[in-house]
Amino acid sequence: MLDATRETLAELGWGGLTMGHVASRAGVAKTTLYRRWPSKNELVVDAVATLFDELVMPDLGSLRADIEAVVAQFADLLARPETQAALLALFAEGTRDRQLRRRIREAIVDPQKRLVRQGRAAAQARGELEADTDDTSAREEVDIIFDTIAGTVEHRVLVSGEPITPEWTRRFTDLLLGPMLAG
Known part of the structure; x- marks a missing residue:
């Protein structure tokens, strides 16, 4: 269905x-x-949410490789016509319907933040990132990292219609990791 x-x-x-x-x-x-x-709102949100269940955080041995792999997975998912149509329709309808926007967040956005949490935990275990000392700050960081990755990739694919190439992914990852690794 x-x-x-x-x-x-x-x-x-x-x-x-x-x-x-x-x-x-x-x-x-x-x-x-x-x-x-x-x-219809509930049905469409669930139909879209299941697409995002395909995304996994690999453990490739470095935060850089993990981010690049997730960005590539996300870009591939967004390149599918059915994903594009569904997401753009949800985004448009969500601007007019506060309940739908809340449902999108609960069913699609918040569950995908698991990828950031998993990536951070693996990087912390490998010593690439410092351990979290404050739960509130850690949650805020997860939100910012997720918004940065999702917003950038969605804009590039869905709005600009530009491809996500390996070179673009490498440069994006450099920009993302610079401040994270600097401390």
Whole structure:
């Protein structure tokens, strides 16, 4: 059903997508959808959130290699037409719907911060970064790092339509790591 949702969204856009269209494409009754998702918003958010579950933080032996690998995974995910259509539709609709924006944060954004937490923990264990001494500061740093990576990659792929090349990823990682490793 989630695949059918993403396919329908890519084909018809936010305004054209209905629970009926998704049910038809998925080969289920509308009541089946409504039992699990009370609204189109909930259905689309869950359909998009599952895409991001594919992202993993590797442990390649260095923070640099880990960041470059995650950026490449994220860029590949964003390059898919179904991901682009779904994210752009959610972003646009979220500007008009505060509840949807909250749901996007809870289901998509906040769970993906795990990648930053995992990367920081691995780098701290390897001695590349100092251990956290203040939980509040650590949470704020995770938020800033996540926003920097996600915002930059999303802008480059979804807004500018520019590719994420290995060279671009290396330069971006240099800019990101400079202040982090400096202390």
